[in-house]
Amino acid sequence: MDRFQGKLGIRRGVGPHPVLSSLLYEPGIEQDQAVALPWLLKIDAAHLVMLARSGILPAATVARLLSVHREISARLDKGLPAFEVPAGHRGLYFVYEQHSIERLGGEVGGAAHVARSRNDINAASTRLRLRTHLLAFLDHAAALLDAALGLGEAHAATLMSAFTHMQPAQPATLGHYLAGISAELLRSTERLDAFWEDVNRSPLGAAAGMGTTFPIDRELTASLLGFDAVVDNSLDAVASRDFVVHVLSALAMLGVTLTRLAADLQTWGSNAYGFLSWPDELVSTSSIMPQKRNAFVLENVRGLAVRPTGALAAVLATLKGTPFSNSVEVGTEAVSHLWPAVAGCESAVRLTELMLRGVEVDSERMRDFLARAATTMTALADHLVARHDLPFRSAHEAVARLLQRLSPEEREAPEAILPALREIVEEISGRALPLSREEISRALDPEACAWAAAYGGGPSPEVVREQLARLRGRLGHLAGRQAERRQRLAAADVRLRQAVDEFSGG
Amino acid sequence: MDRFQGKLGIRRGVGPHPVLSSLLYEPGIEQDQAVALPWLLKIDAAHLVMLARSGILPAATVARLLSVHREISARLDKGLPAFEVPAGHRGLYFVYEQHSIERLGGEVGGAAHVARSRNDINAASTRLRLRTHLLAFLDHAAALLDAALGLGEAHAATLMSAFTHMQPAQPATLGHYLAGISAELLRSTERLDAFWEDVNRSPLGAAAGMGTTFPIDRELTASLLGFDAVVDNSLDAVASRDFVVHVLSALAMLGVTLTRLAADLQTWGSNAYGFLSWPDELVSTSSIMPQKRNAFVLENVRGLAVRPTGALAAVLATLKGTPFSNSVEVGTEAVSHLWPAVAGCESAVRLTELMLRGVEVDSERMRDFLARAATTMTALADHLVARHDLPFRSAHEAVARLLQRLSPEEREAPEAILPALREIVEEISGRALPLSREEISRALDPEACAWAAAYGGGPSPEVVREQLARLRGRLGHLAGRQAERRQRLAAADVRLRQAVDEFSGG
Amino acid sequence: MDRFQGKLGIRRGVGPHPVLSSLLYEPGIEQDQAVALPWLLKIDAAHLVMLARSGILPAATVARLLSVHREISARLDKGLPAFEVPAGHRGLYFVYEQHSIERLGGEVGGAAHVARSRNDINAASTRLRLRTHLLAFLDHAAALLDAALGLGEAHAATLMSAFTHMQPAQPATLGHYLAGISAELLRSTERLDAFWEDVNRSPLGAAAGMGTTFPIDRELTASLLGFDAVVDNSLDAVASRDFVVHVLSALAMLGVTLTRLAADLQTWGSNAYGFLSWPDELVSTSSIMPQKRNAFVLENVRGLAVRPTGALAAVLATLKGTPFSNSVEVGTEAVSHLWPAVAGCESAVRLTELMLRGVEVDSERMRDFLARAATTMTALADHLVARHDLPFRSAHEAVARLLQRLSPEEREAPEAILPALREIVEEISGRALPLSREEISRALDPEACAWAAAYGGGPSPEVVREQLARLRGRLGHLAGRQAERRQRLAAADVRLRQAVDEFSGG
Amino acid sequence: MDRFQGKLGIRRGVGPHPVLSSLLYEPGIEQDQAVALPWLLKIDAAHLVMLARSGILPAATVARLLSVHREISARLDKGLPAFEVPAGHRGLYFVYEQHSIERLGGEVGGAAHVARSRNDINAASTRLRLRTHLLAFLDHAAALLDAALGLGEAHAATLMSAFTHMQPAQPATLGHYLAGISAELLRSTERLDAFWEDVNRSPLGAAAGMGTTFPIDRELTASLLGFDAVVDNSLDAVASRDFVVHVLSALAMLGVTLTRLAADLQTWGSNAYGFLSWPDELVSTSSIMPQKRNAFVLENVRGLAVRPTGALAAVLATLKGTPFSNSVEVGTEAVSHLWPAVAGCESAVRLTELMLRGVEVDSERMRDFLARAATTMTALADHLVARHDLPFRSAHEAVARLLQRLSPEEREAPEAILPALREIVEEISGRALPLSREEISRALDPEACAWAAAYGGGPSPEVVREQLARLRGRLGHLAGRQAERRQRLAAADVRLRQAVDEFSGG
Numbered sequence A, B, C, D: 001m002d003r004f005q006g007k008l009g010i011r012r013g014v015g016p017h018p019v020l021s022s023l024l025y026e027p028g029i030e031q032d033q034a035v036a037l038p039w040l041l042k043i044d045a046a047h048l049v050m051l052a053r054s055g056i057l058p059a060a061t062v063a064r065l066l067s068v069h070r071e072i073s074a075r076l077d078k079g080l081p082a083f084e085v086p087a088g089h090r091g092l093y094f095v096y097e098q099h100s101i102e103r104l105g106g107e108v109g110g111a112a113h114v115a116r117s118r119n120d121i122n123a124a125s126t127r128l129r130l131r132t133h134l135l136a137f138l139d140h141a142a143a144l145l146d147a148a149l150g151l152g153e154a155h156a157a158t159l160m161s162a163f164t165h166m167q168p169a170q171p172a173t174l175g176h177y178l179a180g181i182s183a184e185l186l187r188s189t190e191r192l193d194a195f196w197e198d199v200n201r202s203p204l205g206a207a208a209g210m211g212t213t214f215p216i217d218r219e220l221t222a223s224l225l226g227f228d229a230v231v232d233n234s235l236d237a238v239a240s241r242d243f244v245v246h247v248l249s250a251l252a253m254l255g256v257t258l259t260r261l262a263a264d265l266q267t268w269g270s271n272a273y274g275f276l277s278w279p280d281e282l283v284s285t286s287s288i289m290p291q292k293r294n295a296f297v298l299e300n301v302r303g304l305a306v307r308p309t310g311a312l313a314a315v316l317a318t319l320k321g322t323p324f325s326n327s328v329e330v331g332t333e334a335v336s337h338l339w340p341a342v343a344g345c346e347s348a349v350r351l352t353e354l355m356l357r358g359v360e361v362d363s364e365r366m367r368d369f370l371a372r373a374a375t376t377m378t379a380l381a382d383h384l385v386a387r388h389d390l391p392f393r394s395a396h397e398a399v400a401r402l403l404q405r406l407s408p409e410e411r412e413a414p415e416a417i418l419p420a421l422r423e424i425v426e427e428i429s430g431r432a433l434p435l436s437r438e439e440i441s442r443a444l445d446p447e448a449c450a451w452a453a454a455y456g457g458g459p460s461p462e463v464v465r466e467q468l469a470r471l472r473g474r475l476g477h478l479a480g481r482q483a484e485r486r487q488r489l490a491a492a493d494v495r496l497r498q499a500v501d502e503f504s505g506g
Helices: A018-053 A059-077 A092-104 A118-154 A174-199 A218-224 A234-239 A242-269 A297-305 A307-319 A328-336 A338-358 A363-371 A377-388 A392-405 A414-429 A437-444 A446-452 A461-505 B018-053 B059-077 B092-104 B118-154 B174-199 B218-224 B234-239 B242-269 B297-305 B307-319 B328-336 B338-358 B363-371 B377-388 B392-405 B414-429 B437-444 B446-452 B461-505 C018-053 C059-077 C092-104 C118-154 C174-199 C218-224 C234-239 C242-269 C297-305 C307-319 C328-336 C338-358 C363-371 C377-388 C392-405 C414-429 C437-444 C446-452 C461-505 D018-053 D059-077 D092-104 D118-154 D174-199 D218-224 D234-239 D242-269 D297-305 D307-319 D328-336 D338-358 D363-371 D377-388 D392-405 D414-429 D437-444 D446-452 D461-505
Strands: A159-164 A167-173 B159-164 B167-173 C159-164 C167-173 D159-164 D167-173
Touching: A018 A059, A018 A092, A018 A118, A018 A218, A018 A461, A018 C297, A018 C338, A059 A092, A059 A461, A118 A174, A118 A234, A118 A242, A118 A328, A118 A338, A118 A461, A159 A174, A159 A363, A159 A446, A167 A174, A167 A363, A167 A377, A167 A446, A174 A242, A174 A461, A174 B174, A174 B234, A174 B242, A218 A461, A234 B174, A242 A297, A242 A307, A242 A338, A242 B174, A242 B242, A242 B307, A297 A307, A297 A338, A297 C018, A297 C328, A307 A328, A307 A338, A307 B242, A307 B307, A307 C307, A307 D307, A328 A338, A328 C297, A338 C018, A363 A446, A377 A392, A377 A437, A392 A414, A414 A437, A437 A446, B018 B059, B018 B092, B018 B118, B018 B218, B018 B461, B018 D297, B018 D338, B059 B092, B059 B461, B118 B174, B118 B234, B118 B242, B118 B328, B118 B338, B118 B461, B159 B174, B159 B363, B159 B446, B167 B174, B167 B363, B167 B377, B167 B446, B174 B242, B174 B461, B218 B461, B242 B297, B242 B307, B242 B338, B297 B307, B297 B338, B297 D018, B297 D328, B307 B328, B307 B338, B307 C307, B307 D307, B328 B338, B328 D297, B338 D018, B363 B446, B377 B392, B377 B437, B392 B414, B414 B437, B437 B446, C018 C059, C018 C092, C018 C118, C018 C218, C018 C461, C059 C092, C059 C461, C118 C174, C118 C234, C118 C242, C118 C328, C118 C338, C118 C461, C159 C174, C159 C363, C159 C446, C167 C174, C167 C363, C167 C377, C167 C446, C174 C242, C174 C461, C174 D174, C174 D234, C174 D242, C218 C461, C234 D174, C242 C297, C242 C307, C242 C338, C242 D174, C242 D242, C242 D307, C297 C307, C297 C338, C307 C328, C307 C338, C307 D242, C307 D307, C328 C338, C363 C446, C377 C392, C377 C437, C392 C414, C414 C437, C437 C446, D018 D059, D018 D092, D018 D118, D018 D218, D018 D461, D059 D092, D059 D461, D118 D174, D118 D234, D118 D242, D118 D328, D118 D338, D118 D461, D159 D174, D159 D363, D159 D446, D167 D174, D167 D363, D167 D377, D167 D446, D174 D242, D174 D461, D218 D461, D242 D297, D242 D307, D242 D338, D297 D307, D297 D338, D307 D328, D307 D338, D328 D338, D363 D446, D377 D392, D377 D437, D392 D414, D414 D437, D437 D446
Parallel strands: none
Antiparallel strands: A159 A167, B159 B167, C159 C167, D159 D167
16 A cells, blocks of 8 residues: 655645745646646546556556546536645646545555656647637637628729828729738638647657656557647657747737728728718717717727737747746746737637628718729829820829819819810820820729729729639638548547546446 | 920929938938849839730830840949939839930830839839748758758767756757757748748739739739749738738747757856867957857857847837738838848858857766766656556655655665665555666666657657658758749749840840 | 616617627626726725815715715625626726616716716726836835845855856856846836836826816825826826836836846756755756756746736837827727736746745855866966066967966966966067966965956955945835835825715715 | 967967858948947047056057057048958957057057956947937937927917817817827937936946956046946946847837827828828829829838837847846847837937928818817717706716707707707706707807816817926926036047047157
8 A cells, every 4th residue: 555645746845935835836726727627637538548558557547547537527517626725735737646646545646647747748738728729719710701701792892992101092992902901811810720730739748858768659649639640859849839939920910910900990980081880889989978989899909919919029038048948937938928819819800800790881982082082093194005105104294294283173074184184295295195085084983993903903893703702712721621620629539538438437 | 205304203393301311212222222123123024024925015115125124234243333313312113214214215214114013013022032031041941950950860879968947857868959959940940931932922913002904914924023923912912011920920930949049059068067069160269368268159149049039029010000001111111120130040040050060069078967967766766667566656756755865976876775765665655665776777877768768759869860850851841842942933034034035136 | 856877888778799798898897896996986086075175066966976985895895796787888987887876866876977087097097006016016126136135245255257158257256246137127126116206197187188178176186096296188198108118118127137137047056057056945846857956936037027028019019000099909908918017027026036035055166166167367367467567468368378288287286387378478478477376376366366356346345245235225215215105195095085084974 | 579479369270160250250340340440449548548547557558559549540531441351350359459469569559458358348339329329319309399399389279179099089279189299209208318327337347247456447437438427336337238128118119109199190191181281392102193192201100110119129038038247149139129229210200300390280171070070069068067067977868869869960050959958958857958059059169168178188278388388398408408418428528539639649
């Protein structure tokens, strides 16, 4: 009979200094019981099954160790605390192992911790947790893209001024804008999607970074946990957290695109533009200004979407200059910035989707704005080039002079433009311009102009619809990969459950 | 005859305010003539060839426009300035077009700027320039990895203490360390490599973001410039710079791994460790301390490698909240952070390679250190588990008590360990321990211990050699992709040159 | 009788969209009830007292409104929730005002919200909360500095090698190191201390940024809340959060200094150096390596101390490009990064203090290291300059050659050095060198060397003690300012309580 | 005669590796000759004068050493290179000392480098250079504030809608906005101003961080260079660069405020608002859109102003985890981020000043906008509270219902409002409302409303003028401090020149 009675993680009977307990261990374990414990149990189960199958531990020992899981799960299901947390403890793992020893005695309870360490468990837990968030995030991103593409499809032919430098530029469509910005969002989403394979690798078996002399089967552990592969080198397995940086990078870029979208929505939804509005359930009023309908959600979006940017700076600075080995700085401190950033960015994605699905587009006001904004002047110059063989620079100059000579009202009247333009072209190019009023009317028509911009990826509705269809296609592939992942993870869950049942039953 | 005489980019004869000239245009154009002009000429040539082939401009016009390129190239070859820069100008593009008009007259010189704008030219120039840097960077990263893997191969069996929390942990090898950190470096390199396809897309034809009504062939332009594809949506083409962020992210992570490597090299090269040293040509002395041999290059590495981290923060903050359209903030200001970061990180990579190729490893000192650092205590505990059926926690406790009872000298002596350990195991587990002195000697031998750590990706030399071989394999794939890219770019250069010759010859 | 029955913050009976409730309002209010409600009550009390004294509301109305505070406080004291939170609410303020209306009827309960808005309340709440953290933080920073200076005083004459580029440089003392790094810590602390006056200003009365037409007395409100002054311009009061950036900047710098200190402590505490160690209660062992004594707390310090760096990047990026007016992006999202950064940095400060107070210095090992590290070679060269009139460069060269010619053992033996050095000086300078063995012995003695370095702020113990005394003096001033602040805040609390009692009593 | 012929910084005849030369030394020295050399000469002169006055070097030696300065200055004045840079060198300082030795022989040329090292020289050079930039920057910031306050004074009574959440809020004035944002700009400027005393301290005499045994007078050196004080501890002098972080922090905040100002100017200058415009010399046209008038300078401002944010992230990450001692990582790499950030932010300040001085305000359009934006609804509610004793919440609800019942046209017509409002108030409060049409007209008049907002720091012109005057007062104090600094620096220059002349003359 084993008479081991040490308190785990305690040297020579000396527990942690009270300040350490109050600043590190106590705040840590609350979080850990809520969030990390379920992952720990899952990892433990897979490890125990593997140890038994590899002949490292007897099946009976494993069966008894697994019985503690069942007890803990039962307690959690009833809303009870998993186990008592003794004062002066050294963190979740030791508390958990201590609990096993108390329940089962040292002979059995103290047998599980072979061929592993808290280091590879911690790395595995981070990966499992991030994997879960990633899977959900990709679904939300896909839903946002679905909303954006849907809105783009509905407004592929909704005329709107394009802007550069915040000034009206040329006629375009709302659908063209949405296809453009969706492309950037989709690229970041696909980046994130590509990082899945980096995240979903098992570090288990690496122990403290130097592997083990026990003949473990780490592929089995990985397979029971739904990992796609193992991390080859044991030091890499516990020392690296590059996947955290890669994921945050893609989120940061995706988030920044959301801030750009939100900024445009804010501008176009502002009173002076009036292109967009939202129903009451998506705006707020003021506590003192009764007329207010604030699209404040876009401000939350802008703020939340920046979270990965801040987290990225924090993680990179934390990783910088650390030894390449397991360390608290890397595995705990750096990683702590990940979760609020992922959650914040997910909220930004969901709120943006909500605002796109709920937006009301005032296409009449967009068309009126266009009519008064001289956005077809490039088209007029292009017409002089294409049909009247002027060199572009002369045509551009001619239109520029035209704008100087005519009043704002005259600029919209072909009968005022015709003689003035003839005169100017004669001045610049020495040519008589055989231009008709009908040509001018056509050149100045924003709709005709946008419809003709069918080259170079422009806003012509047919072109935009093709762009949107291609984006939809890529979105479909993403959905396919997500479905496959879910299927693989479910299959692994079944394998693990069956294996556990097999041992517990024996 | 065209009598166009306007000064390009100048409205109503009013040039830019002198402060704008001195703060923006003048500093900008110096840079641009040195760096951007060659790209502009290349883009211009491809655009002109496409315009002629598409029937948008007459072949004769294009031939004359291309002749100006030849003149400018000839001047540059002689070390002469490309052309005169007039006071009060509005940036490189306008100066260049003005120069063409002055050389060829408005009828021809003013004809080139159809179906494009400065916006898509700027985006294309950034992509071409970054593509060139990326190609070179990937070669340097591959060379660094070759050095690291080579060093790892040479030291796959060089015994060394592994460290966690900067304290000696378990016996390992230098090769194991290098295989581990190389894996992280390679992943970032592969990320970067994967971004090539994002970077190498043509935005040309997008003009100011709304495409064009001229029936251009943008696939032809892209092909002449060696782009792999076009950017589908014209707004995306001029408004997005996500590839800048993606590239910087991969560089930032790669850079941070370099700081971790440098930190370890500094520690192990410090006098108190003495594991590593470098020859005189790689260290510096002090201006006042004659005994000094400073591995200062590692400090440059740490500093330079952090540049992408700073640039990433700068670019993300610059992009944040900008309208999704062409803007100076995005296309000029944000992008300006890219170049020094890429160059700095490239230097960090090259300097690290140099330090790895030049390092002198004192394997004797590493072995001596190991002998005095009690790093085989885990192995001793594992032995009690594997051969004597103790539960791990009891074995761990037994060795912990052993360390408390013995003096540092006794800890290395099997004859002192044997009786003490028997006594302790009896205390803890109530068992007589049939352990021999030979078993203890073997368990305490760092070499045997490292060699046995063949599971979970551990330091056993055979395992390490396999890890290194797999990394080499992936490095080979990277080299293959690089060779293919170079071949494709060379072929595009030939196509463009032939097309230019064809028109110029006619 | 007032029959107002609207639900606050709800337009036309339409509540917030369920997604807004679940992502924004519901998570927000949990936090707000725990953290923001006490500040809201305090702000409300001061505002009500002021409204009554200014004649804007009748004393009786104010008395009844204040009675709700008493009820809420009583509930909170009993651990009960302050009030019921209805589904579909619009945030804490509206819930609170609704509660008042329900308790007191619209005539009284709806009367409080004059001459204010949620905007100035939010700004005031942030400032009050930050003020409290700042006060505590400055005390912890002072305690850390007290520990560092105390350790420095105890080791003002404890010999230790100084390092540059991680190589032994010249003899110094541990006290000298601590005086140096304490100076940097103290400067950041003083910066933070200087930001107090920025933080402790009242924005109340600014309402939504456009002030009010009610003849309020905002100096009175400020005084009742312990603010030192008001924010002059009402837009500035609600739109600016520069104090958040300033505070985080000082914390970021202070934190970075902590990472530098921690890095040095890690190095010197590592096994190969062995200069420093910590008792069991401040180190951890490993779950698998029984010999381990990890100073892991220093890794927590390094990670926690970087939090303000990440928060700073996040806040600056969030503020960037926002309209200068009240916005959720600025007042809620940007500010949200502040609290975990302040708390994390405070933990880093406290943990560093703990590690400094608990450190065990092995001065013998430091002295041994010094003896073998050739750190007095500069002193030998300086001696040749000072006493034998060699130009420094020749003296430096002479010692450099000496090091090349002698074996490591000979370098410590005056009898080997003397003839060699004479020969070398003759070579270089053509002079006979009248140097004695005694001079060499003295020049090579680390202690004599450190003691003589009394100029330029060097490690001579007397000099170090003076430096430490000056730092202590500045620390005393800081303590004085803190005491004054506490006294002023306590006096304000008394004023507010008395005023409340006066009205409630009436 | 001294026959020292070593090549400085070269050990045992082995120069730096060619890769080090090409990546570090060669690029470095170009920069250094242009920028660092003048500071080096100045520092050297002060050091030499001090060495002579302290009796450490003979006056004659110092005189000859100073003569090399005169030669170098003469060469620089003629546009010649200061001296030849040998291949395989080790950086500016060694090249310079080598040059002195070649010109003067080792006896004299090799004598200068006592009681100093490259470390304290480098720290001093950074401080002198930053001091110069800081002085200029503060002048530019003061000029910007002068422009902003001037514009505010001119428009203290120019009516404009205030916005929150980008929606029209309440009537205000342009002057009120400018007073508000100027307050934030001024606070950051004052922070920067307060850092002067940190920057302007002399690290000279610290040598490599351990001071010196030579009896130097470092206060004299400091005084000759215009430093206000010395850095007390020699390690602090060479190891710390916190002043870099503090300066960048203030710049980052100031820059972020500039992005907020620029964002508002962009919005109000956009076609849909039309509140602001700029003359031709401050806008650009498009290369293809002849109608364009782009306020692109505001995009440069937003981009340039963010540079300190990026630099701050870079510097903090670079400093993180470095040993507290002299290092290349700290003294060279971290500091390298400072200069482009200071220059970029200075440009942003100057460009903003230009845009404020050049802006054309369309006050009629601002007034028209206000008339259609229902911004006086809060005023109407306030009126019901102040004159008709409604509780605020009921008044707010009444106006909210009014807005729902009336058409946009009716909302501006007192005769439509009067009966509706009476009815609603009756519904809500059960009171008859004795309100007159005149009261409604007055309450709805934006001008009356803004003028009445005289409390809480609101936009009433008198209040705004007082705010502006107080800001002017603080700006005056800043100017006074700047003048004092210039005077002190000029006096130091005279002292140094006289001292040099005195020795050279001898």
